[in-house]
Amino acid sequence: GENVEQHPSTLSVQEGDSAVIKCTYSDSASNYFPWYKQELGKRPQLIIDIRSNVGEKKDQRIAVTLNKTAKHFSLHITETQPEDSAVYFCAATDFNKFYFGSGTKLNVKP
Amino acid sequence: NAGVTQTPKFQVLKTGQSMTLQCAQDMNHNSMYWYRQDPGMGLRLIYYSASEGTTDKGEVPNGYNVSRLNKREFSLRLESAAPSQTSVYFCASREQGLYEQYFGPGTRLTVT
Numbered sequence: 001g002e003n004v005e006q007h008p009s010t011l012s013v014q015e016g017d018s019a020v021i022k023c024t025y026s027d028s029a030s031n032y033f034p035w036y037k038q039e040l041g042k043r044p045q046l047i048i049d050i051r052s053n054v055g056e057k058k059d060q061r062i063a064v065t066l067n068k069t070a071k072h073f074s075l076h077i078t079e080t081q082p083e084d085s086a087v088y089f090c091a092a093t094d095f096n097k098f099y100f101g102s103g104t105k106l107n108v109k110p
Numbered sequence: 111n112a113g114v115t116q117t118p119k120f121q122v123l124k125t126g127q128s129m130t131l132q133c134a135q136d137m138n139h140n141s142m143y144w145y146r147q148d149p150g151m152g153l154r155l156i157y158y159s160a161s162e163g164t165t166d167k168g169e170v171p172n173g174y175n176v177s178r179l180n181k182r183e184f185s186l187r188l189e190s191a192a193p194s195q196t197s198v199y200f201c202a203s204r205e206q207g208l209y210e211q212y213f214g215p216g217t218r219l220t221v222t
């Protein structure tokens with residue numbers, strides 16, 4: 001089955017700095033790559049996603065890049081704010097089963 | 111429009127007890143999923159149902175059974191609970207043809 005690895009496990013940045021989280025996947029059949037934000041005690045919330053026919057997608061301060069050849073994708077958050085502090089998960093799917101990374105705890109220091 | 115709902119919110123079981131976690135969605139979605147989330151880990155797929163009447167195993171199905179009761183409801187049963195099943199369980203649903211999943215609020219289960 002698919003194997004999704006996510007790095008780093010924790011990330012601490014100063015408010016206003018950028019944050020980058022990276023994921024790799026193993027199954028070339030995977031064709032959709034969502035990113036979720038999860039606050040403590042809450043459900044995961046989709047923040048951005050990308051399909052395999054697209055290399056980059058941006059939504060305000062958040063962007064995702066995908067390199068299909070290398071099988072890796074990354075989340076970029078610019079101008080970080082304290083409310084960005086949470087756990088972020090990447091995932092990969094071939095449309096049926098979703099496989100998640102182990103998460104990155106982002107701490108944005110004011 | 112409640113989205114995806116789960117009951118109960120919290121549950122404590124003794125080893126060997128059984129219970130059923132309930133999930134319902136009011137978005138007329140075809141696909142439904144059950145995940146578990148252990149501390150410091152991502153979500154792992156237990157079972158999923160691509161459509162009413164079908165169910166398939168995910169990554170970690172051992173110790174669980176599921177029932178897709180109708181299009182709205184997808185239940186997860188633990189026949190004989192074990193401490194290793196202590197986790198937070200999330201249900202999710204997805205519209206056919208679309209990728210985005212919608213998650214329920216979760217059930218926090220502790221097995222002692």
